[in-house]
Amino acid sequence: MTPDFQYDVPNSPEDRQKLQKILEQCYICTPKESEDFVTKTGVDKFRIFRHNQEIIGGLASIPMGQWWGGETVPMVGIAAVGVTPEHRNGGVAIALMQQTLQELYHQGVPLSCLYPATQYLYRQVGYEQGGTATTWEIDTNDIRIKQRSLPVLPLLEINHQVLNNLYTQQAQRNNGNLNRDFTPLLWERLLEVEKNETVYTYLIGEPDKPQGYVIFHQYWQQDNCILKIRDFAVLTLAAAESLWSFLASHRSQVKKIRWKSSIVDSFSLVLAEQAAKIQHTERWMLRIINLVAALEKRGYPPELTTELHLQVEDDLLTANNGEFILAIANGKGKVTTGGKGDLHLDIRGLAPLYTGLFTPQVLQVAGKIQGTPQALHTAEQIFTRTSPWMSDYF
Secondary structure, three states: OOOOEEEEOOOOHHHHHHHHHHHHHHHOOOHHHHHHHHHHHOHHHEEEEEEOOEEEEEEEEEEEEEEEOOEEEEEEEEEEEEEOHHHOOOOHHHHHHHHHHHHHHHOOOOEEEEOOOOHHHHHOOOOEEEEEEEEEEEEHHHOOOOOOOOOEEEOOOOOHHHHHHHHHHHHOOOOOOEOOOOOOHHHHHHHOOOOOOOOEEEEEEEOOEEEEEEEEEEEEEOOEEEEEEEEEEEOOHHHHHHHHHHHHOOOOOOOEEEEEEOOOOOHHHHOOOOOOEEEEEEEEEEEEOOHHHHHHHOOOOOOOOEEEEEEEEOOOOHHHOEEEEEEEEOOEEEEEEOOOOOEEEEHHHHHHHHHOOOOHHHHHHOOOEEEOHHHHHHHHHHHOOOOOEOOOOO
16 A cells, blocks of 8 residues: 555534445445435445545444354455545555454454455455355246245334344355344345335234234236245245245246355245246455465355365465465364465455355366365365355445
8 A cells, every 4th residue: 555545424504415425436326315325334344445645445344243154254244345536456455454354353353245346356356156145036927836834914113123133044054145134234235125115024923923924016018027036944845835836836027036055946846846046246356364264164065074275365465375274173272373374365365265155176177275185185074065145235
């Protein structure tokens, strides 16, 4: 970072106004939209760059938690990275990200995630593809499930605790899902009602023992009515079948159902045919900020007892450099320095290995890691589980 750049927090109404102006230009949004975003996110979550006392860029750094191996790992989501057009292509965004990551490291944050507008920028500061965000779609006429063994009842008064308990039971089974206890803003967005829009929330099962829920709204797209599921959880087969039956009952008006899930979608597994199609998919990126904390806070297969010897390179956060031994026992990981360095990788290569997005063997072919056959096998036993995904966007 050059001496002309100052890393700072927006500490005045004027700073906030300038930050919002940058967001409006970068993300093509209205003044009200940028103001609402900063208000809901919290102005204290933003970091800015000044050049000769003028704000030239900023980003949001949002504390979150993410499920890995059945345990929550603290994570910071990076959003709204923006630089004024006249200062782009001069290394401002990279320097801003570097300063933010160094701040997060000193705070002890294990992980960071973001949805990239461009991979090139974020790869330069240690991010790599970590998981998927996928929207699925099905024609209502292709849903052939009629049985509804559980009631699907409207939730007239929103009970956040009930919804969050159901969500958490599902999310902790899925690598990459967010722990929404860390970020109440996520629930606010899911339940937010936009202009000329109605949001519907239903519980699946008896009110005193719900087995799932669904939150959705409907809209017209050209000549077709779309039912868009904002969020849902199904904890049993009966809940999944009852939700499908409920969705199919909209076929007289609704043409298509859309929902967010893993790229390997289990919700549609109960359907008679492979009628569901991917409507959109993208990959979010992950950065290991504190290597020891990231490896020790996540969960591992409880039946596995083994060691993995790592040799890691990190040009930015040098405390992550060196040789480490990851010892696994009773579903927990313990990291010590030293070892043989059987698996050699940089901090970028560690991200998709950690998440299980790709197997160690695939990562070696892609040039992301290098290791002995035994080290690759051990890494596969440790990290390769369910395909990592998120439904929340930030």
